[in-house]
Amino acid sequence: MSRPLYVAPIGAHHLDVVAELNDREVPRVSHLGPDGLRALLPVCDLGVVATDGAGAVAGFVLAIAPGAPYESVNYRWFDARGDDFLYVDRVVVAATHRRRRVATKLYDAVVARARATARDRVTCEVNIRPTNDASLAMHRDRGFVEVGRQDTTGGTLTVALLSLDVTGPV
Numbered sequence: 060m061s062r063p064l065y066v067a068p069i070g071a072h073h074l075d076v077v078a079e080l081n082d083r084e085v086p087r088v089s090h091l092g093p094d095g096l097r098a099l100l101p102v103c104d105l106g107v108v109a110t111d112g113a114g115a116v117a118g119f120v121l122a123i124a125p126g127a128p129y130e131s132v133n134y135r136w137f138d139a140r141g142d143d144f145l146y147v148d149r150v151v152v153a154a155t156h157r158r159r160r161v162a163t164k165l166y167d168a169v170v171a172r173a174r175a176t177a178r179d180r181v182t183c184e185v186n187i188r189p190t191n192d193a194s195l196a197m198h199r200d201r202g203f204v205e206v207g208r209q210d211t212t213g214g215t216l217t218v219a220l221l222s223l224d225v226t227g228p229v
């Protein structure tokens with residue numbers, strides 16, 4: 060049976076739990092800490108949590124629009140192409156809540172935001188060295204296609220740069 064999920068903006072009371080969820084997943088996502096998250100949120104066009112029926116944070120997503128003051132090499136890769144995109148900087152679902160379509164629901168919010176702001180595509184990157192199979196499968200399920208690859212973090216990681224066209228019918 061599917062359980063209810065609620066999506067809401069990340070508030071001050073979520074900072075510690077969201078930063079902890081994030082930092083448990085390094086290197087699949089980069090480290091933040093509560094201070095890093097607090098600094099990043101104003102740069103984001105969208106920052107939301109999914110909470111379960113008991114009020115626990117099941118996952119979160121951060122997304123950034125073009126032209127933002129954000130130095131991530133993967134964000135810069137998309138920004139340099141001049142695309143009109145909403146970039147998913149990170150998505151994390153708590154280990155206790157995976158395979159229950161939490162990321163799917165968070166991506167519904169990202170796609171809705173991209174459409175509401177007349178963006179052409181949603182973009183992101185996923186590690187392929189070492190491979191992040193769950194994330195690759197989730198993005199494939201959502202319809203993302205690979206549009207490039209690059210080595211990052213001093214050559215220790217390789218990412219696939221992914222893109223989803225959101226200009227079609229809802």
Ligand SMILES: CC(C)(COP(=O)(O)OP(=O)(O)OC[C@H]1O[C@@H](n2cnc3c(N)ncnc32)[C@H](O)[C@@H]1OP(=O)(O)O)[C@@H](O)C(=O)NCCC(=O)NCCS
Pocket residue numbers: 084087088149150151152153156157158159160161162163164184185186191192193194196197198200
């Ligand atoms: C990747 C991640 C966000 C997926 O979140 P999730 O809520 O479990 O994903 P969903 O339940 O919405 O999955 C949707 C579909 O994606 C695919 N999928 C997701 N996780 C999968 C896995 N571990 N293995 C195979 N397929 C998977 C399936 O097709 C799934 O549909 P199904 O369960 O009906 O078969 C989650 O595993 C996670 O937080 N991982 C650690 C952090 C991370 O890697 N973030 C992404 C960085 S790029």
